[in-house]
Every structure is written in structure tokens, then in C-alpha cells.
Amino acid sequence: MFEGSHLQYQVPISRQADTPTIRRALIVDDSELQRRILRAMLNRTGFEVFEAASGQDALNICAEHHPDLVLSDWMMPGMDGLEFCREFRRMERESYGYFILLTAKQDKEEVARGLDAGADDFLSKPINGSELRARINAGDRILRMQQELSEKNAVISETLTVVRKLYDDIDKDLQQARRIQESxxxxxxxxxxxxxxxxxxxxxxxxxxxxxxxxxxxxxxxxxxxxxxxxxxxxxxxxxxxxxxxxxxxxxxxxxxxxxxxxxxxxxxxxxxxxxxxxxxxxxxxxxxxxxxxxxxxxxxxxxxxxxxxxxxxxxxxxxxxxxxxxxxxxxxxxxxxxxxxxxxxxxxxxxxxxxxxxxxxxxxxxxxxxxxxxxxxxxxxxxxxxxxxxxxxxxxxxxxxxxxxxxxxxxxxxxxxxxxxxxxxx
Structure with missing residues (x-):
């Protein structure tokens, strides 16, 4: 507890290391079979899973449920995975969303295009269950670090607010002291x-x-x-x-x-x-x-x-x-x-x-x-x-x-x- 100048401030408790950061996952693929396979893999890890058959449907789900993890196919009719990723990054969110592109593309230039669009990682089709878990765990570590950083930034911001208030109070006292000394x-x-x-x-x-x-x-x-x-x-x-x-x-x-x-x-x-x-x-x-x-x-x-x-x-x-x-x-x-x-x-x-x-x-x-x-x-x-x-x-x-x-x-x-x-x- 920090006390001073009639303000009280308590540092928030950090998230425990064993608490999963990724809870909600969104699967985006125009193939119903592919969505079923991925849902089965994710259900075994205890995620709340959402599905979308197109990029536009996926954006609507993101606006309402704010998934922590997105698994999106690259090649889809209409809005492809790359365009969807760009739109996803433009959305306002309180926390970061980890984005994995599912693709058969292996060309370095194509991978670079995906990273430029905002993708965090790639998975090659067909999807291997062990590799999927490893990629999700890597994403979870990144999200945990990002969340811990956000919490620490919040602590710093609130502490700076307290310090600024204390400084303003001291400055007012010193201004009055200056007037007294001038007298x-x-x-x-x-x-x-x-x-x-x-x-x-x-x-x-x-x-x-x-x-x-x-x-x-x-x-x-x-x-x-x-x-x-x-x-x-x-x-x-x-x-x-x-x-x-x-x-x-x-x-x-x-x-x-x-x-x-x-x-x-x-x-x-x-x-x-x-x-x-x-x-x-x-x-x-x-x-x-x-x-x-x-x-x-x-x-x-x-x-x-x-x-x-x-x-x-x-x-x-x-x-x-x-x-x-x-x-x-x-x-x-x-x-x-x-x-x-x-x-x-x-x-x-x-x-x-x-x-x-x-x-x-x-x-x-x-x-x-x-x-x-x-x-x-x-x-x-x-x-x-x-x-x-x-x-x-x-x-x-x-x-x-x-x-x-x-x-x-x-x-x-x-x-x-x-x-x-x-x-x-x-x-």
C-alpha cells in the first residue's frame, strides 16, 4: 500500500506463472473438415473455441468475443487470411491477440508478407498436433510476457500519477513558501x-x-x-x-x-x-x-x-x-x-x-x-x-x-x- 497526499495505491497482484493466458481460440477456415480437426485438437487443451468460415464472419466474432488466439487459413475465398490479419490488427483491443497463419506456402517472400501483415507465427498444412501445441505454448509465453509488461506499465503509470500529484502538492507549498519569503x-x-x-x-x-x-x-x-x-x-x-x-x-x-x-x-x-x-x-x-x-x-x-x-x-x-x-x-x-x-x-x-x-x-x-x-x-x-x-x-x-x-x-x-x-x- 502506498499512502501520501490523501492518495492510496495498491500494486496489482501479478498473474501466476501456471495460469494460461490463452483461453479463447478462433478457427478461421472455409473447410468445415479442417475446422473440425482443429476444434478437436483445441478442445483437448480446454480452450473455448469459436469457428468462422470466412474472414468477415471472423471479424464479427473478434469484435464480440476478443479471442486470445487466432488460427486462420491463408487461402480463402473473398477475404483471404492475409487481409483478415490486417483487419484484425486494426481492431481496438485491451490485450494482444496471437495470430497463426495456416498455409502450405514455404517461400521466404510469402512468409515475409505474412509477418508484415501482422502474423505472429505459421503452421504448415496438414497440421501436426504436437507442433500445434508447441506453437500455442510459444504464443502463450509471449502473451504472458506481454500481459506482465502491461501490468507493470500500469503500475508505473499509476505510480507516476501519484508522484505527479505529490509533486504538484509540494510545488504549491513551495510557491506559497516563496511568497512568504518574498514578504x-x-x-x-x-x-x-x-x-x-x-x-x-x-x-x-x-x-x-x-x-x-x-x-x-x-x-x-x-x-x-x-x-x-x-x-x-x-x-x-x-x-x-x-x-x-x-x-x-x-x-x-x-x-x-x-x-x-x-x-x-x-x-x-x-x-x-x-x-x-x-x-x-x-x-x-x-x-x-x-x-x-x-x-x-x-x-x-x-x-x-x-x-x-x-x-x-x-x-x-x-x-x-x-x-x-x-x-x-x-x-x-x-x-x-x-x-x-x-x-x-x-x-x-x-x-x-x-x-x-x-x-x-x-x-x-x-x-x-x-x-x-x-x-x-x-x-x-x-x-x-x-x-x-x-x-x-x-x-x-x-x-x-x-x-x-x-x-x-x-x-x-x-x-x-x-x-x-x-x-x-x-x-
Missing amino acids: LVPARQMTLRGSRVSLLLRPCGHVGGDLVGMFTPGDCRLGMYNIDVSGHGITSAMITARVAGYLSSEFPEQNLALEPRFNKYFALRDPTDVAQRLNRRLMADHGVNEYLTMAYANVDMASGLVKFVQAGHPPPLLMAADGSSRFIGDGGMPIGLLPDPELETTTLRMNPGDQLLFYSDGITECILKNGNMLEEEGLQRLVTNLPDSPGSEFLDDLYWALCQMARDPTDLKDDVSAVLLEYQPNT
Whole structure:
């Protein structure tokens, strides 16, 4: 019994090997004497026997009784055995009918004509009883194999139907999971004090293990992050959902990156403190073996001061207003591997027109058409050649260009995510 998704399926019992497959036989011959001789031979084997004196009568019997075995004379007036065989093969049947032509013809070309017409075997007249039994036994073996194959095909077909139903149910669940994960990033873009933050999140499957986000406790302060959970699929997506709750933009009192002050407002915690707090949360989850890398930053939009922590994540790319670019950060241990990882806060000051890009390794580890990875130098060249588009358009252009360079543009093997800060303070 197969059970799943409210379906039950039982594999049919195969026919026993000693059960005869041929039960009904049809004799077609314009000679009544020949029909009597063959009937006597077949009756001794326990078959239900039908007789027809012509091909047309035989077709009528076949339409009603569906014989398992047909013994037909080749030479008959009107419709001969060859034409009857062709018509017999055109009939719709649930099971295969074994067809033996009775003939005195021994010429190879004539035998080939019979096989082309659909005959399975030949018997030479006069009919020998022992040879007839041997031919019928051979036909029975063939029909048994055909029937067993049909039964197995039926099992496969019904099993595929069950699997398809299960797949459809899983696919619906994953589609819903994708919508839920997309809701973790409620807005793709935010403008604060003239500067703009844009987000990109493209999972390689229905759901993924990357997460991007931003939040502000007010005034000109901003927190932004790019997270990559180890692995792919549902497990990683569940971890991202938990982490999204720890860095919620909707509920600041639940956001571990925010510290309440005087019961009036929230302040941004130091990025290293945020990473350590998140690490303790993940380490406290027993049975969870996944870890994550993270680039998290506090930004003062008024002064351009950026403090960030790089926990095993690729180094952020600073694209200066003068067209130059460089990677920044000293690395650090991922989150969720060690109880007390070595992490430190890096500080930089952005100038008006500068851009800061956080990105996941789904970008730099993308396999290109030449078989190599894009790597950091390739990313640096890529962004330099992109059109001078703002915010989300820039990230969309980046993703499109990456797909064009990839070995398989339709199947990127890793999630792709990025956060872009365009610093342009109000003057």
C-alpha cells in the first residue's frame, strides 16, 4: 500500500506463472473438415473455441468475443487470411491477440508478407498436433510476457500519477513558501536624507538561503544587511525566516540590532555586537547545523560614516564617485559555527556620489561560459561596464549581465542577492 497526499495505491497482484493466458481460440477456415480437426485438437487443451468460415464472419466474432488466439487459413475465398490479419490488427483491443497463419506456402517472400501483415507465427498444412501445441505454448509465453509488461506499465503509470500529484502538492507549498519569503523583504528600495538603499534577492529555486534587508530607527540612521545561509532550499529558507525576525524592520522591539533608549526611541547597536548576539541565538538552537555569512552595516546618512561587520561574507565593494572602486573589510568568522567568533567592526566614511555594494557569493562564484568563476576581479570589471542606472535598475542590470555571462543562464546554481547604498546627502 502506498499512502501520501490523501492518495492510496495498491500494486496489482501479478498473474501466476501456471495460469494460461490463452483461453479463447478462433478457427478461421472455409473447410468445415479442417475446422473440425482443429476444434478437436483445441478442445483437448480446454480452450473455448469459436469457428468462422470466412474472414468477415471472423471479424464479427473478434469484435464480440476478443479471442486470445487466432488460427486462420491463408487461402480463402473473398477475404483471404492475409487481409483478415490486417483487419484484425486494426481492431481496438485491451490485450494482444496471437495470430497463426495456416498455409502450405514455404517461400521466404510469402512468409515475409505474412509477418508484415501482422502474423505472429505459421503452421504448415496438414497440421501436426504436437507442433500445434508447441506453437500455442510459444504464443502463450509471449502473451504472458506481454500481459506482465502491461501490468507493470500500469503500475508505473499509476505510480507516476501519484508522484505527479505529490509533486504538484509540494510545488504549491513551495510557491506559497516563496511568497512568504518574498514578504520578508517588504520594500526593494528606501530613500533616507537624499541617499538611497536598494535590495536584490533572486533565489536559485522556489526558496533560497539568502536574505537582504534594511531598517531605520529614525532620523538619519540606517541598518542594512546581506545574509547567506549555508546550503540551499527549504532548510536554509527556514533559517532566513528566523533571522528575518531577529532583524525585523516592522517590530523594532524584536530587532536585536536596536537598543531601546529612555523608553522613547531606539539606537543602533555596534555591528560587532549585532553579529555576536545573532551568533548566540543560532548557537542556542540545538540540532541546527546550518551557519550563515553576513555583511551588516550601520550608516549615518548625515555624515556618511559607515560601520560594518563582515562575518565570513564577501568583502563589500566601494564604488567611488570618481569612477574608482575597491574592496574593503578584513573578513571574519561566519555566524553559527563557534561560540565566540573573532569579529570586528570596520569603519569608513563615504563621500557624496559614492556607492557601497554588499553581495552574496552567488555572484562572485557564478560559473562563466569559460568554466571559471566570476570572482571579485570579475565583479569589479562587471560593475564598471554597467550602464549608469539608479538603485534597483542598477541591481537588475547587474543580475541580467550575470545571467548573460553564466554558463547556464537559466540555471544559476546559487542564490543571488545584493544591497546597494547610494550616498547622496541632502545639502
